[in-house]
Amino acid sequence: MIPDSRYIYDIVEIGGRALEFEDRFMIGCTTVRSELYGEEEPRGLLRLANERYYQFVVSRALLSNYAYHVGVERGTHDFVISAKAGEKSWLAVGEMKKWFSSVEEAEMPGMRADIQKLQRTGGSAFFLVVTFWPPDDGLRCLRALTAGLGLQHSDLIHHYSFRTISWAPETVRDFALVGFRVK
16 A cells, blocks of 8 residues: 555656657657548547546556556556565556546446445555636636545546647647546
């Protein structure tokens, strides 16, 4: 068990930077090949609303930049954190979900079920959410997300956000990785 929440802050910071780098790479690809990809869809990560893809980007970054061993898709958990490879006991477990629905409640039941599963574990647990919002609307969206998950403001450990190219007419959104302590 990890006694404080610094490990969640580090996961979000490392994972958020990796997502931002991936976003910039995708923007470059779709811009260079604009004759194929056009202007109708987002150019960056919003083009791929795929939770597993985001999980892969975050886990890949953690492999080389994180202080602990990261296991991915172990047992019933998206992430299993241990001191080093081969350890039988783990320090923390985590889940990662996306919140992209325009109807706030659509994705919440599954997310709350994952949080309840994490709360029944024997040690530390964290919950990551990949989401986006209009520029300058982050605080409202973070409050809505926290409340929708049934968590307290103090459970929100860190969020990493960056601007990306969105759908018209808004053209710009903030993409974010949000980390919560759930146990």
